[in-house]
Amino acid sequence: MTRMYDLIIIGAGPAGITAAIYAARRKVNTLVLSKDIGGQAATTGEIENYTGFTVVTGAELAKKFSEHIKEFDVNIKEGEEVKKVEKKGREFRVKTSKGEYEAKALIIATGAKPKKLGVPGEDEYLNKGVAYCATCDAPLFAGRDVAVVGGGNAALKSAIQLMNIAKKVYIINLNNDISGEAVMKDKVLAHKNVKIISNAKTTGIFGKKFVSGIRYEKDGKVQEIKVGGVFIEIGYVPSSDLINFVEKNGCKEIKVGCNSHTNVSGLFAAGDVSDVPYKQIIIAAGEGCKAALAAFDYLIKKKQ
Secondary structure, X not given: OOOEEEXXXXXXXXXXXXXXXXXXXXXXXXXXXXXXXXXXXHHOOXXXXXXXXXXXXXXXXXXXXXXXXXXXXXXXXXXXXXEEEEEEOOEEEEEEOOOEEEEEEEEEOOOEEEOOOOOOOOOOOEOOOEEOOHHHHHHHHOOOEEEEEOOOHHHHHHHHHHOOOOOEEEEEOOOOOOOOOHHHHHHHHOOOOEEEEOOOEEEEEEEOOOEEEEEEEEOOEEEEEEOOEEEEOOOEEEOOOOOOOOOEOOOOOEOOOOOOEOOOOOEEEOHHHEOOOOOXXXXXXXXXXXXXXXXXXXXXXXXX
């Protein structure tokens, strides 16, 4: 028999964990389903803009999340990937890689995943020199020349982690200038082994068994750089494919109102999977809080 919960939270990043904490404090019978705890935050290097921490690594913050949630009576199934969400009358059914669960209310806090370039060689050399996470993979490229594709905060964070490990870091930027935070931009520009190539469109990644170079077009000419690794940092797309009966915008973000509700009664969304602007850890946490409080109010009214 499928167990019924008051609330299921899908995702255990800043939004999902915060939602779980607030739900637990209100004694809501809650289940959290997630592949891991921490989400994107866990794979971030140094975080310098999360209130209360001058500097904290993503791994350290994820550990704090895990320690905090363990203070409450919350059922967390870590390592259980959600495959599909269905509507069943007024309730919801969640299908995972290991089973099925039902709930009276649901919070989607699945975050986002790296956006792909869509160029030749990207898929072929994945984990063979092509990477999307400098925090995870930067140490593998010690002493090598590498390329970072992108021109925003994600690219700058990647370059900062790589510039003290790699021999040379090329930032291949499609636009005329880097658009990230000034503090990070200054760090990168001050480092002698970083070179920024602007107005350059990446057209391909090549190699044999592993990556040996990257190809780009600049000023109408195709050029190549010999590198041993390519880090793709061009942003993220929301992880919203698991649900198909909720309203989304053109970017596939789940549309939410001011209290994190969607167009489906009892269904809420929080964090980077939603259409709330400014994708920041602290904003995701705040949205998770709102979603939990709104879900609690919904459940109370449902009982009346």
